[in-house]
Amino acid sequence: MELLEVKNLGKKYRDFRLEDISFTLPKGYIMGYVGQNGSGKTTTLDLITHVCKTKEGEIRVDGIRYEDDPVRYLESIGYIGEELLFPSDFTLKEIRAVMRSFYRGFDTARFDGLVGRFGLPEKKKVSTFSQGMSVKLMFATMLARQTKLLIMDEATNGLDPVARQEVLGLLQEYVADGEHSILFSTHILHDLEQIADYIYFIDDGRMVMYDAKDELLEGYLIVKGGLELLDDTLRGQLIGIEEHAYGFEAVAPSDLADMLPRGIVYEKPDIDRIVIHFIKNKNRIAVEKGAEGGRI
């Protein structure tokens, strides 16, 4: 059974629409959820955590919908965001008391062990914690519970490289037993290259691409060459062409490699470059349709 199932999820705001978002996440895997600012990433995560509500679509975590058993549904989910969610004047004592009260199976000894491991101060208010300490605190509360799905919303933004590596290590530990999964929304695509198994790319409230990371990296190439080689046929086959004074760069399907004209070079892509070129491609289509007077 899939740990997370999202089917035809949608939500309408005055000036934004999330439409027909569908994906599944099996146990033991990490999915990167990527997109530009305002693309709908946080909206999707807020809908999964039921902080936002919608009547469009269905979400199941470990087979359960929120409507069937809200307590079990929310107990299964751990959430770590960019900002610390605890009331600012809480200390670890209050956090421990609240976690113990609300979560069945909250392991106080494990929490204390993690707090010690992360070096978090017992008596200070959490508002005084640095970004790195805040993320580690949220990890400690999450790992001491019996969660199944971890949702991370830009949680590694603002962390220094050392702290980020520590966090990535924790994420890999979390899924190592094959019973837990992570849905990880981030701008820092380099992090996803290291740990993600799947990539879901959303733009303007809709899916652009959804595939296994390895398939994506194997399925596309970065191609470069001189502008004189960029004929109409080639233009039609490339994605997100960037033209410069000295040449062009674009993404192309891997099976195009043998058919590329002489003078064009190709190399293995990274997730960053694939996403950037896909966004460029979407913007180009939007501009062209606008110029033709068509609807985007």
Place this chain on the structure above:
Amino acid sequence: MRAFKYMKLDFIKSKKWNLVCSVLALGIGVFAGNALSDAYSYLMGLIYIMFFACVISTAVFSEGTGKNMSVRSAFTLLLPGSAVQRVGGRFLYGIVEVWVLGICYMIVTLVSGKTDISGSQALLMLLLVVSVTVVLTDAQYLICYLTGSGVKSLYLLKLLRMILPMSAYFAATNILSVIEEQGIQYAWIMDAVAWLGKHPSVGAAGALLIAAVFTVLAVLIASAVCSRRDYA
């Protein structure tokens, strides 16, 4: 019951604010001036404490304002529980707040010997006034839930929290002053008070029942709103 966990959470979140304001309110209400020697003065002091309780109990709605309101309220929303449990816990917090302050006022005034009224008279006044305050607090909470995160300004939020209890407080004290000065013209009120004095159990039970029914209705309405609204 999970609602009690949410109630406990609200008390943890507001404990410093509660302690300071409650001690201050009791201090002013009990020990200020020559208050409380007769029933009228005792009642005025109790109304003052209840006004305070109503205002203090809405402080938990200021979990954040404007841009960060959704982030701060997400802490409570991510805790495992349904909308009814969450909202029920909030209402329980408000009701317990009001009752605790009322009972503390009664105990302190009786023990300190600052009042001449009997324990049963004090209890009857407590039950009646607290029941009315519970209804006011429920209404205030309902306003807070219905306006929700639509109110971005902290100042406007504070104003909304004060309007109902302030209006009720000034209305109650003015009515009591007018009755005291022009008692004969409000004979029907004096008759009602006399009836209550002869049937304290019925009067108190009726007030408590009305407060309980109002609370249940308010919780159901607020829960229905929260189950449909984002960040609520």
